[in-house]
Amino acid sequence: MTECNQIREQFPAWILGELSGPQAERLQEHLRGCPNCQREREEVTRTIQAVRDSAESFRRVPYPGSLREELQAKWAKPASATRRRVLWAAAAAAALILAVLGMLLYQSFPGEGRREDARAGLRVKRPAQLGYGLAYAGISTSPSEVISGAKRFGVSSPSLLGVALKKPEGPPTLSAAVLWARLARIRSQFGNVSVRFSRKINNG
């Protein structure tokens, strides 16, 4: 490492007044004979001032609204939110049990109804049973029912639904099962925030 690099590394500490006397003297001595480092020091000084200005510009910003009222409103709802979560968990468990039962039923009639559901992009052994399980959960492979099912997960924005349908790269229409899993994941990850964000997508 050159002497200039070692000197430049100390500029932030020096400009913030955090270098010891001997270190600062060594820096000043180097600067007297090095115009490049002088320019570099000016740049770091400007940067620190710019960050201070930026921080200063936030100093007078108040919280927009009444935090107390918003939190009290938030805390007044947890009972219904918990009840909703329990209902959804029960519905999901019931759908899973149905799917397992369907699979077991199918295993007892080997050789029937095997085909690939090309539209769903999902290899299923007996589509009718899968459809029944999904219909029970409020979602089927038809686009309109997929949308209404998605709405039940709180994803009301077609844009966000479009995102869920579009990504990642793959068949243009995902299977309802994949979509269902993805929406559940989005909702568990983003909670109610996703609704607010979906509005942002629309505005954008």
Added chain:
Amino acid sequence: MPEESAGELVWVRRFLAGDQEAFWKIAERYQDRIYRVALSACGTQDLAADVTQETFVRAYGALRRWKEGSLGAWLCGIAVNVAREYRRKFRALRRLAEIPEQSATPIEESAADPEALRVVAEEVAALPERQHEVILLRFYAGLAYEEIARTLGCPEGTVKSNLYKAIQNLSSRLGTRLREPHV
């Protein structure tokens, strides 16, 4: 103990004894400061408001564990953690929806050039996570090195070296942008 800290301690004790009003006193005192930290961390008012609310929700449940130091610094630490979580979640969602990152909006009443403030906010937001947080806590939240070290759970020396690296990074990124005529 400074007078301000003594007052905070009284509020916390009253809250722990069951006085809800004491919690609202604490929230009232710190809500603007936490919001500013959140706004500089997240870049949008909606998200900053969510981060502020979540900070106080967590503080409500965790006040029993607050033992020492400045209550403001402790709350800033929670806000930075919440903002980090939200930033990560929203970065993933933005990538999914192909929406660009947003940086904090400069405040119009400031004496500094709004365009320069926007540029600085953009570059601060683009720093590596730890450097970004150190800049936020030092310059935007005004915490001392010792408080930042406690908040981030690392030695003071690490805080300083992260801050210096952040400034050098910003300096090389802002170098040309701050020299432009309009800035």
